[in-house]
Amino acid sequence: MSDQMPTDIPFQHSSTGTLGVEMEWMTVDQGSGAQIPAAPFVFEVTGSSARIKPELFTSTVEINTDIHHTTAAAIDQLQALYNQVSDMLAGRQAALLSTGTHPFSHWRDQQISDDPRYGRLLDRLQWMARRFNIFGIHVHVGMPDGDSCIHAMNHLLPVLPVFLAISANSPFWHGEDTGLSASRIKIFEGLSQGGMPFYFENWRDFEHCAGRLQATGSIDSVRDIWWEMRPHPDFGTLEVRIGDMPACRDDAAAYIAYVRAEAMAALHADAIPRIHPSLIRENRWRACRFGMRATIIDPFTEELIPVLDWLEKRLERLDQCGIDRSELALVAGRMDCWRSHGGGDAIQRHLFSRQSSLPDLVRAIRLQDGWNS
Numbered sequence: 001m002s003d004q005m006p007t008d009i010p011f012q013h014s015s016t017g018t019l020g021v022e023m024e025w026m027t028v029d030q031g032s033g034a035q036i037p038a039a040p041f042v043f044e045v046t047g048s049s050a051r052i053k054p055e056l057f058t059s060t061v062e063i064n065t066d067i068h069h070t071t072a073a074a075i076d077q078l079q080a081l082y083n084q085v086s087d088m089l090a091g092r093q094a095a096l097l098s099t100g101t102h103p104f105s106h107w108r109d110q111q112i113s114d115d116p117r118y119g120r121l122l123d124r125l126q127w128m129a130r131r132f133n134i135f136g137i138h139v140h141v142g143m144p145d146g147d148s149c150i151h152a153m154n155h156l157l158p159v160l161p162v163f164l165a166i167s168a169n170s171p172f173w174h175g176e177d178t179g180l181s182a183s184r185i186k187i188f189e190g191l192s193q194g195g196m197p198f199y200f201e202n203w204r205d206f207e208h209c210a211g212r213l214q215a216t217g218s219i220d221s222v223r224d225i226w227w228e229m230r231p232h233p234d235f236g237t238l239e240v241r242i243g244d245m246p247a248c249r250d251d252a253a254a255y256i257a258y259v260r261a262e263a264m265a266a267l268h269a270d271a272i273p274r275i276h277p278s279l280i281r282e283n284r285w286r287a288c289r290f291g292m293r294a295t296i297i298d299p300f301t302e303e304l305i306p307v308l309d310w311l312e313k314r315l316e317r318l319d320q321c322g323i324d325r326s327e328l329a330l331v332a333g334r335m336d337c338w339r340s341h342g343g344g345d346a347i348q349r350h351l352f353s354r355q356s357s358l359p360d361l362v363r364a365i366r367l368q369d370g371w372n373s
Contacts (some may be wrong), residue, residue: 011203019314020140021064023138024061024135025096025097026059035105036059051066070324104362120220128192134187137252139260146207157229163258164243164272165287168344170182193213214330247343294306
């Protein structure tokens with residue numbers, strides 16, 4: 001089998017630090033708040049578009065940016081695309097919702113998109129693919145070559161749990177409060193190639209891993225590797241996929257800016273000792289359970305520290321590394337709000353405590369997300 005194993009995976013060059021963002025929005029009924037299969041109508045209007053695309057379920061619209069050089073520019077385009085889709089849906093009494101999971105709609109009720117690739121995935125993954133009714137934000141950061149991408153990915157592994165903590169926005173699942181801040185990740189990790197990525201020695205090491213998976217029929221292509229962070233050789237990027245769909249526009253901007261800042265710092269960082277995966281997994285669990293209220297194990301000192309305190313110190317370190325201060329300001333500007341009110345998970349629970357039903361909760365989430373203003 002090794003003689004047939006594909007090993008050469010070209011990594012397309014990208015300008016270092018360029019930025020692209022994908023956001024997975026669900027379509028909901030304006031009245032009931034339930035997920036509805038409104039996405040095909042959007043695609044009928046837009047036609048084939050690289051910016052507005054289908055996903056696994058017909059109740060999902062994926063919105064993608066062009067290549068940008070700043071978070072502010074990416075957010076501006078995301079807002080314009082959101083407005084475009086939202087206006088289309090309004091005539092159908094439908095709307096877009098930004099959460100990592102729907103508070104009460106069930107995966108069994110979702111229709112599969114009419115795409116041969118999704119049919120193959122469903123045939124291979126069965127129940128796991130059917131349950132994949134979850135929604136996230138993916139941030140692509142341009143890398144000059146494959147070895148640089150692997151270098152940056154290795155450095156970012158210990159920081160992955162912090163990305164999850166500040167985006168955690170999926171406390172409800174099928175009408176129940178899960179007790180978790182980010183239940184989405186527990187569905188995500190059930191995929192055969194889901195969960196945390198691995199340390200790799202270099203690009204050749206990754207090529208061997210991906211080639212083995214293809215040669216053994218485990219994946220059709222690198223696109224079927226759904227790790228929470230992965231190289232994207234076709235785009236020439238490092239793609240961070242761990243984040244829930246953020247609770248609001250300002251949280252989205254802070255998340256995108258922070259991921260890009262860490263990726264740029266990692267790209268230029270000197271070699272450091274690898275953090276044991278068991279510590280990263282424990283912090284990942286703490287972020288999943290408690291979100292921004294988590295106390296994590298500092299991966300570099302192994303001391304316990306509240307995640308927002310760690311992030312505050314980290315921003316100072318990133319500033320010393322020469323990261324653009326306008327980008328860091330987008331993160332720092334959310335700290336007081338996060339300390340006072342928590343993240344998306346806490347906001348959902350607070351809103352639910354003041355509503356009479358889960359449909360009312362969905363309407364309340366839409367009203368406070370900042371994309372409608």
